[in-house]
Amino acid sequence: MHETKASFSQTDSSSATHASTPSGRGETIVEIIPGGAVTGTIQPPGSKSLTNRALICAAFASGTSQLTGALRSEDTEVMIDALRTIGLDIGVS
Numbered sequence: 588m589h590e591t592k593a594s595f596s597q598t599d600s601s602s603a604t605h606a607s608t609p610s611g612r613g614e615t616i617v618e619i620i621p622g623g624a625v626t627g628t629i630q631p632p633g634s635k636s637l638t639n640r641a642l643i644c645a646a647f648a649s650g651t652s653q654l655t656g657a658l659r660s661e662d663t664e665v666m667i668d669a670l671r672t673i674g675l676d677i678g679v680s
Contacts, residue, residue: 633658639666646670 625648629641638657643666645652657663659679667677 630656635660635662638663642666642670646675 633656635658638654638660639662641654641657642663645654667679671677
């Protein structure tokens with residue numbers, strides 16, 4: 588089983604770094620600083636986009652993740668197949 592640990596905290600927007608882009612417009616750059624372990628429960632609505640994002644988050648999490656109420660669609664099946672291809676053990680019921 589694939590084990591990856593992901594933990595992130597976001598800097599306060601007031602301390603975000605601003606950089607100029609070639610077009611001259613400012614671009615906000617947000618620095619992600621590793622923090623503690625991320626734990627919690629989310630219940631996304633039936634959305635293929637949110638389901639795919641939750642699958643990606645679960646792929647980076649350590650241990651076992653369970654998605655309840657995830658949307659089953661062609662796009663989410665493709666994502667599941669892609670994650671299995673890189674070695675993740677994904678069960679669907």
